[in-house]
Amino acid sequence: MAEDVKPTRKNLMAIEDRIELSERGHDTLEQKRDGLIMEFMDILDQAQDVRANLNQDYERAQNKINMARAMEGDVAVRGAAAALKEYPEITTQSKNIMGVVVPQIESSRVKKSLDQRGYGLLGSSARIDEAADAYEELLESIILAAEVETAMKKMLEEIETTKRRVNALEFKLLPELYENQEYIEQKLEEQEREEIFRLKKIKAKKEEEEKEERAAEKAAAEAEAATAD
């Protein structure tokens, strides 16, 4: 706090430098925060579209598989599901948005043709194929959603830390620095006033002494004159 600093001119200069730096940092961080929020808004719009699609696809896929289950029986559907050999893979690359690294997910082998599926053409029916198709589409939506939502999570984290930094500077560090600056300035002013007062005192004292000296000299001179007479 304010009393921790020594009221010296050197400290005052150091504090002034720190204030300047902190204010510049504060402005920059504030700009970064606003920029991040703008970028976030863009992603949010995108995310809401993706979400809506995802829910639609999920409902469709559920309908299809329920149909397949009802017509073919649970065992057939599970059997077909267990026979699959090709599995979808995803690879992540990263993209940089204002210093936030967000993933870009690419998928391979999500969509498969009938013969790639591996459960055979004769043993299964069109309904299972349709269900598999619907779920493949759903997976594609999920991958898109994952990409967008991860980006959102990361951006939000960055926004939160930036906001915290801005607030720490604005409400904690800068007020403390200003307080210290004022404390030192006042102390220095007070010292200056004391110094002036001290000088005045000394001057007054000196004048007094000189006066006395002169009076003594005068008296001595008069006494000498008297004895000479």
Add this chain to the structure above:
Amino acid sequence: MSQEIAVIGSPDFTTGFRLAGVRKFENVPDEAKDDELDEAVTRTLEDEDVGIIVMHEDDLDHLSRNARQSVERSIEPTLVTLGGSGGASGLRDQIKRAIGIDLMDE
């Protein structure tokens, strides 16, 4: 680095994804969800080959607080929930906290 998609949920929920070729799945029957879902989620989170976890929104309620938080906040692997009231639940709270306004309000 190539990763895979994992599905956690009741056998009914996972079957469809297996039909689409998802290899990694954790089957947790409905009646055992309160006891076993936590473990299944932790196991999947620790699996480095998993890039995306798919779960049903309602299943999140069966998770313990800790497991729920870690799976919702996890970035790698990232969680995608399906069904339920729509919208990623953890995300909405996070938006409210970070920006101060409920942007997902419709």
